[in-house]
Amino acid sequence: MALVSTATMLRRAFASTAAGGHGGHEGGARTWKILSYVVALPGVGVCMANAWIKLQRQSHDPPGFQPYQHLRIRTKPFPWGDGNHTFFHNSHTNPLPTGYEGPHH
CATH class of the missing domain: 4.10.95.10 (Cytochrome c oxidase, subunit VIa)
Incomplete structure (x- = not known):
């Protein structure tokens, strides 16, 4: 049997779920569980790392003040x-x- 890539396995799982494949709703739940672990959790980790890196690089000084007439109006x-x-x-x-x-x- 030839090696099957993860993308091919996911396509087959989606196709069998969409076509009403065997197993009722268990196939769909299994597919979403796999997607949660393979795609969602690493995606959240990458987003957290990106936010942390940007937080470390940013300056904590406020931007220069610009006295725009249309902002901070006090009537x-x-x-x-x-x-x-x-x-x-x-x-x-x-x-x-x-x-x-x-x-x-």
Whole structure:
């Protein structure tokens, strides 16, 4: 018997499942279980590694402030705090209309 590639085995499994092959629903469950282990789990691992590598390479400094007139418009003060900070304000990533807070920006 000749060696059969994984892709050929998966095509045969899909074809027999789609054609209503023997075994009822067990063939489809087995196919999806194999796909989960062979395709999905390694795919998740590759995505996690990619995210980790990009996280290590990125700079943790915020981008330079650009005082665009159409962004950060305040027509009336917010009803909390000093009225200038949004509810989920983060001084490291969210600038105020006049720029970032703190001496290092």
